[in-house]
Amino acid sequence: MRYFSTRGAGPRRFTDILLEGLAPDGGLYLPETYPSVDAAQLEVWSRLLRRDGYAALAYEVVRLFVDDIPDEDLRGICERAYAPEKFAHPDVVPVTEMSDGTWLVHLSNGPSAAFKDMAMLLLGELFAYELGRRGQELNILGATSGDTGSSAEYAMLGKPGVRVFMLSPAGRMSEFQQAQMFSIDDPAIVNIVVDGVFDDCQDIVKAVNADAAFKADYSLGAVNSINWARLLAQIVYYVAAWLRITDAEGPAARVSFTVPTGNFGNIAAGHIAREMGLPITQLVLATNENNVLEEFFTTGVYRPRPGALQTSSPSMDISKASNFERFVFDLVGRSPERTRELFVDRLQADGFFDLSGDPAFLRLRDRFGFVAGHSTHADRLTTIRRVHEAGEGLVDPHTADALHVARALGEGVTAVLETALPVKFSETIEAAVGIVPDRPERFVGLEDKRRHTVEAPNDPEAIKEIIRRTVAGD
Numbered sequence: 001m002r003y004f005s006t007r008g009a010g011p012r013r014f015t016d017i018l019l020e021g022l023a024p025d026g027g028l029y030l031p032e033t034y035p036s037v038d039a040a041q042l043e044v045w046s047r048l049l050r051r052d053g054y055a056a057l058a059y060e061v062v063r064l065f066v067d068d069i070p071d072e073d074l075r076g077i078c079e080r081a082y083a084p085e086k087f088a089h090p091d092v093v094p095v096t097e098m099s100d101g102t103w104l105v106h107l108s109n110g111p112s113a114a115f116k117d118m119a120m121l122l123l124g125e126l127f128a129y130e131l132g133r134r135g136q137e138l139n140i141l142g143a144t145s146g147d148t149g150s151s152a153e154y155a156m157l158g159k160p161g162v163r164v165f166m167l168s169p170a171g172r173m174s175e176f177q178q179a180q181m182f183s184i185d186d187p188a189i190v191n192i193v194v195d196g197v198f199d200d201c202q203d204i205v206k207a208v209n210a211d212a213a214f215k216a217d218y219s220l221g222a223v224n225s226i227n228w229a230r231l232l233a234q235i236v237y238y239v240a241a242w243l244r245i246t247d248a249e250g251p252a253a254r255v256s257f258t259v260p261t262g263n264f265g266n267i268a269a270g271h272i273a274r275e276m277g278l279p280i281t282q283l284v285l286a287t288n289e290n291n292v293l294e295e296f297f298t299t300g301v302y303r304p305r306p307g308a309l310q311t312s313s314p315s316m317d318i319s320k321a322s323n324f325e326r327f328v329f330d331l332v333g334r335s336p337e338r339t340r341e342l343f344v345d346r347l348q349a350d351g352f353f354d355l356s357g358d359p360a361f362l363r364l365r366d367r368f369g370f371v372a373g374h375s376t377h378a379d380r381l382t383t384i385r386r387v388h389e390a391g392e393g394l395v396d397p398h399t400a401d402a403l404h405v406a407r408a409l410g411e412g413v414t415a416v417l418e419t420a421l422p423v424k425f426s427e428t429i430e431a432a433v434g435i436v437p438d439r440p441e442r443f444v445g446l447e448d449k450r451r452h453t454v455e456a457p458n459d460p461e462a463i464k465e466i467i468r469r470t471v472a473g474d
């Protein structure tokens with residue numbers, strides 16, 4: 001399997017782009033073609049999932065995209081990443097049906113209680129394997145608005161050869177998220193608190209990576225959702241959820257997925273699963289008040305905003321979705337020239353691009369299955385209350401966003417991706433229903449631990465200096 005950047009660079013192999021992250025031309029890597037799966041294959045996988053579990057399915061899906069790691073090694077990587085004892089449920093990704101027939105796909109049973117664990121755990125194992133094989137080290141530079149950071153840090157903790165530098169916007173994460181990250185006490189995990197918002201952090205990561213000499217000298221890598229291996233890991237749970245739901249609903253069920261969206265990573269994996277032939281009827285993109293992507297999917301105009309509003313679903317407070325370019329690449333017929341024109345020329349000159357007249361955009365719904373909606377703060381509170389009053393427990397604000405949009409737009413059998421445990425956002429849960437969510441045993445006392453952070457101005461040079469000092473200090 002060969003990989004190319006959305007702006008043309010390549011071909012590259014899987015393990016090269018694994019360590020490289022962003023392509024040298026500023027684009028994002030994608031496989032040259034998507035492998036296809038048919039009904040017979042899905043039937044085989046359905047039996048496999050029931051008999052051998054999630055890790056076995058993960059291996060079967062991942063190997064379709066990876067030909068430069070021996071099969072037996074790759075199997076071990078998947079088994080370690082998705083060992084059931086790392087998850088709060090033996091199914092790893094269980095599905096449950098609500099009383100109104102909506103299915104919840106539980107993606108937050110991992111170590112940091114957010115769906116990002118699903119990708120990060122595989123990434124951690126892949127990094128450890130490949131760095132060991134090459135005798136190399138990697139300095140991961142990432143940006144987080146909350147869940148990416150803790151998920152990456154727990155997944156990379158103790159992995160030989162891996163250091164993590166994680167940028168987060170000062171004061172923008174929930175108390176629980178901050179405690180989760182900042183309580184990690186390990187010299188290889190550096191939490192950098194930036195005087196800015198999440199988009200600033202993301203811009204710093206891009207700017208530091210754009211310094212090719214620095215990137216090479218310090219062997220910088222990425223764990224942000226621009227890393228292809230994260231998307232690859234996420235394809236697996238669409239397959240698993242689809243298999244489990246059609247097992248219950250019958251093989252003719254038409255399943256749509258509603259996805260709470262920020263950086264477009266989660267739903268991009270759904271798009272790829274659909275392109276591979278998984279019979280997903282519809283992909284429903286749900287945003288909060290930061291609805292740049294909803295605007296694109298309803299009007300054809302993509303106009304990133306200067307900053308993101310702070311909302312009660314903070315992991316979706318993003319105005320420039322870093323994975324969106326991958327989808328647009330597919331939308332415009334996989335043309336690197338066209339993609340470059342839109343994301344480099346048009347965005348730089350005009351600050352927006354408009355595909356409303358493009359034939360591909362007009363077929364968005366039929367050909368690509370996409371529809372989009374958004375929720376407000378009030379909608380999320382109402383949804384959390386409605387679910388609670390129906391006796392179905394608590395959902396976090398991101399999942400509530402998707403439940404709200406799914407109600408309006410979902411077609412057929414509706415599956416909603418649950419992306420975090422409510423305990424991560426207890427302030428909002430308390431505002432909605434007046435009770436504080438139960439804290440799983442493993443998170444008790446987190447806020448009382450000492451915090452380990454470095455403060456930095458909103459400036460790429462300051463971040464480079466922190467990396468230089470840390471690496472020199474070892």
Ligand SMILES: *Cc1c(COP(=O)(O)O)cnc(C)c1O
Pocket residue numbers: 114115116147148225260261262263264265266267315316398419420
């Ligand atoms: C990251 C995150 C999202 C958004 O996912 P993207 O892949 O960035 O679109 C939604 N909900 C939660 C809880 C998250 O952590």
